[in-house]
Amino acid sequence: MSTTDLLDPPARTEAAVVPPIVRARRRRRDPINLGMAVFGILVFAFLFLPIVVIVIYSFNTGRLLAAWEGFGFTAYTRAAGNAVIRGSVLTSLEAALGAAILSTVLGTLGGLALARAKKKAKWALILTAVLATTLVTPEIVDAISILPWFVSLGTDFGFAPINNGMVRLVVAHTVMSIAVVTFIVRARMSGADMALEEAAADLYATPWNRFRQITLPIAFPGILAGALMSFTLSLDNTIVSSFVQVPGNTPWPVYIFSALKVSLRPEIAAVSTIMLLLTLAALAVVALVLRRFGESTEDIAKTMAGS
Amino acid sequence: MSKLSRNSVGVAALAFPTWAYLAFFFIIPVALVLWYSFGFKPDLFTAHDNSVLSLDRYFETADPTFLSTFWNTLQIAGVGTLICLLIGVPFAYWLAVKVPSRWRALLLALVLVPFWTNFLVRTLGWQILLAPEGFLSDALQTMHLTTGPLSILYTRAAVQLGVVYNYLPLMVMPLFVAMDRAGASLREASRDLGANRWRTLWQVTLPLAAPGIASGCLLVFIPLMGDYITASVLGGAQGNMVGQLVANQFNSAQNWALGSAMAVVLMIFILLTVAIVGAVILAVRAVLRHNRRVVMDRTDIESAVIEEAAA
The missing domain is CATH 1.10.3720.10 (MetI-like)
Known part of the structure; x- marks a missing residue:
């Protein structure tokens, strides 16, 4: 997903009640919301980092997990x-x-x-x-x-x-x-x-x-x-x-x-x-x-x- | 009153198997540990003896190693909980309030993916990442961000990072639920009444999320006090936790009496923490109800504590 999708929702349901000027103000990218979205994405990166590492290292052809030698499926067959x-x-x-x-x-x-x-x-x-x-x-x-x-x-x-x-x-x-x-x-x-x-x-x-x-x-x-x-x-x-x-x-x-x-x-x-x-x-x-x-x-x- | 709910004997009988199982495989074993803790280790080859009862093992737990390890564990758990809270509150707020609702369920599921991945394997991922000869270390050196290889693995900082990582989803979930439940209408009302963003955050959103904050803190802090796996993977010799000491008494030292006393101390400490947090929640709720007349949902701690078991 892209960053912009996660930003402040335009609140479609409110559209009917909110006067046009206010709506324009809300739609503008607000630095706090942008900051929160960046933060949220960073937290997701943090949450997935070690899992991604494990998945990548499962293709390590070496004998030791942490010492990368080359890409291959030997670990799976072994x-x-x-x-x-x-x-x-x-x-x-x-x-x-x-x-x-x-x-x-x-x-x-x-x-x-x-x-x-x-x-x-x-x-x-x-x-x-x-x-x-x-x-x-x-x-x-x-x-x-x-x-x-x-x-x-x-x-x-x-x-x-x-x-x-x-x-x-x-x-x-x-x-x-x-x-x-x-x-x-x-x-x-x-x-x-x-x-x-x-x-x-x-x-x-x-x-x-x-x-x-x-x-x-x-x-x-x-x-x-x-x-x-x-x-x-x-x-x-x-x-x-x-x-x-x-x-x-x-x-x-x-x-x-x-x-x-x-x-x-x-x-x-x-x-x-x-x-x-x-x-x-x-x-x-x-x-x-x-x-x-x-x-x-x-x-x-x-x-x-x-x- | 209906035919069904009047039949309270039948209802209690329905719970009988659950009762019996817990009595046989939880209450009796824990009671035995309590009993062992009053005994002693008679000689090198016997694990325990209860022929003379005393409180001596509890005095023995007060030795410097146990106390410093307990203090160390407490610090890791306390700091870990605090960091989880500091990350969790804005993150859960973003998920519950800012993210468009069509994305919300997917993102919530993504938060849970680490939670469904093996605990030990996740921690191993960090071990690879933080290794001095690992690729992160190489990358940082080629970018000249660090001089020399990364030297965080097997330090206290690595343990702290690992526990924050392992327990963060447990903090995010109850916070999300609490903030989601509070709903948008109260926040909007607050804005309409002229409160700015910060005032709304401090006077509406956070007070309403208070039960979630409390249960999130418990969910992180309690399992953290007993965890020694994260610490032994990432901390090496530096990562001695109180759980490890208890395990050692039963594995290598074969001193059941002392190990039991340590376990009882740990257990009492945890139960006291739960009691204190429970009392604080009740007090906060009473104050809130009195001052602001914001009525919160009755949130059971234990229903949120459910996830705790995952760690």
């Missing part, structure tokens, strides 16, 4: 041929899918319940407080608290499934994203019209049909946004994963983090570029689905940001 990299990316995707499903189910239930709770219901206040606490808990505290618990569950209480690396990742990541889904779904439902459900109930819809045909479609954009958020949160997670992981189930960010201490290769940039493209594609699909549900583009962006 990454595809590396079983450890493939394994860790797969682990991450599986864990993210698992965590997204589990936290979406639990978060949707929580969100629906909280949206209907009576204003001063004690259980709802406590649940909200606990959820908010999970949000402000630093990752490192989650990590060091859940690891000993997993160990004692697995060894002292003989609960064997928790010794599985994938189960650990899914369970731990879910703790951190449950609140996100709950709050998004609650926000979505508290704005919704309860009368629709009541009407369905009055028309003798069974609770299940009422849920499937009324509640779920209303909550759906929130649920989808929540699922996407928890998927990415899990995909992104480094600290908790590095604590709870079991050898053989190393997720992708933990692989990068340990590579950091040895040597960074362009393969990391190559895989990251592919994952970025996949994430953008997933975002676009979700945006399209939400649009079919009649959301405005701006609402979609806001829902995805979780506000």
